[in-house]
Amino acid sequence: MSNAGALIDSSYVPAGLLDSIEVGIAVLDRNFNVQVWNKFLENHGAKKAESIIGNSLFSHFPEIEERWLRTKVDPVFNLKSPVFIIWEQRPYLFKFDCNRPVTCAADFMYQNVTMFPIVDQNGHVERFCMLVYDVTEQALGKLGMEHLNEELKTASRVDGLTGLFNRRYWQERFDEMHKLCVRREKPSTALMLDIDHFKRINDTYGHQAGDKVIKMLAALIKRCVRETDLAGRYGGEEFAIILNDSSVEDAKAVAERIRQLAQRLIVEHDGESITFTVSLGLAQFSSDFKGAMAWLECADQALYQAKENGRNQYRIYV
Numbered sequence: 001m002s003n004a005g006a007l008i009d010s011s012y013v014p015a016g017l018l019d020s021i022e023v024g025i026a027v028l029d030r031n032f033n034v035q036v037w038n039k040f041l042e043n044h045g046a047k048k049a050e051s052i053i054g055n056s057l058f059s060h061f062p063e064i065e066e067r068w069l070r071t072k073v074d075p076v077f078n079l080k081s082p083v084f085i086i087w088e089q090r091p092y093l094f095k096f097d098c099n100r101p102v103t104c105a106a107d108f109m110y111q112n113v114t115m116f117p118i119v120d121q122n123g124h125v126e127r128f129c130m131l132v133y134d135v136t137e138q139a140l141g142k143l144g145m146e147h148l149n150e151e152l153k154t155a156s157r158v159d160g161l162t163g164l165f166n167r168r169y170w171q172e173r174f175d176e177m178h179k180l181c182v183r184r185e186k187p188s189t190a191l192m193l194d195i196d197h198f199k200r201i202n203d204t205y206g207h208q209a210g211d212k213v214i215k216m217l218a219a220l221i222k223r224c225v226r227e228t229d230l231a232g233r234y235g236g237e238e239f240a241i242i243l244n245d246s247s248v249e250d251a252k253a254v255a256e257r258i259r260q261l262a263q264r265l266i267v268e269h270d271g272e273s274i275t276f277t278v279s280l281g282l283a284q285f286s287s288d289f290k291g292a293m294a295w296l297e298c299a300d301q302a303l304y305q306a307k308e309n310g311r312n313q314y315r316i317y318v
């Protein structure tokens with residue numbers, strides 16, 4: 001632990017320096033009574049130094065949690081070591097407005113705060129100095145970058161037309177789910193779904209109408225599955241869903257609901273009312289399957305049977 005104490009007295013520091021520097025500088029005693037309060041703090045706190053000096057910091061700034069700050073400052077007195085508060089931990093100590101209200105996107109000033117002991121001639125610490133740095137630009141830059149990264153991550157996982165997971169990400173998640181299924185008691189069921197005679201829809205009404213059908217069907221699927229299920233656009237007009245913790249009996253109800261709702265759905269496009277049907281294949285997880293893809297292929301086989309059998313129905317892999 002470093003003894004980074006300082007032998008300073010505000011009377012040694014030229015007043016011009018304290019007041020022209022773009023950093024908040026305060027000196028406080030053990031009871032958090034303010035002894036020095038520079039112009040930066042005066043301006044941003046919108047309080048005159050005269051009204052603050054001699055008073056408890058907490059009486060002027062109710063946003064500061066007294067117990068927390070006292071505990072935080074303990075090492076300054078007990079170990080004579082500096083203490084830091086960074087904006088990532090706590091965005092601010094003082095709820096000051098943002099410096100540039102017109103151009104600044106933040107509601108308040110992000111701050112880094114350093115507190116270090118002032119060691120007197122006898123080697124005792126009865127006071128400490130607090131430095132408050134405005135790090136709003138730095139914080140907004142970092143937060144903006146994080147937000148952008150988050151958006152890019154989402155965009156790379158999601159299919160643009162439907163908002164469902166794209167095939168690549170769905171496959172990744174499916175592999176993870178498959179591994180969990182191997183170790184779990186509860187069964188899960190894979191469901192493959194394909195729009196019937198979709199080529200005809202495209203040929204009759206055009207590709208844009210086809211896209212609209214895909215989009216509306218995806219929205220319908222989202223409404224029929226749980227948040228814990230894994231729904232993705234697997235191919236052009238093909239969807240793959242893992243119904244988590246659902247036996248094939250439970251999955252039958254979901255498949256039938258999707259089938260019926262799809263049959264009743266009317267997609268309006270360019271004055272035309274488009275109706276369509278879907279076929280579905282179900283396969284409950286079995287430890288006999290050799291890997292995740294083998295499981296999905298079974299659902300796909302059931303889907304093929306549904307198509308063979310006349311479409312607009314679900315079939316179960318047995």
Ligand SMILES: Nc1nc2c(ncn2[C@@H]2O[C@H](COP(=O)(O)OP(=O)(O)OP(=O)(O)O)[C@@H](O)[C@H]2O)c(=O)[nH]1
Pocket residue numbers: 194195196197198199200202206207208209210211214235236237307311
């Ligand atoms: N509009 C649109 N069409 C797509 C998209 N992706 C694939 N398709 C079309 O979907 C059609 C799929 O046709 P097929 O695989 O022959 O199957 P189908 O006509 O649905 O017939 P069945 O599956 O046997 O009932 C093809 O014409 C593709 O061009 C897409 O994103 N948008």
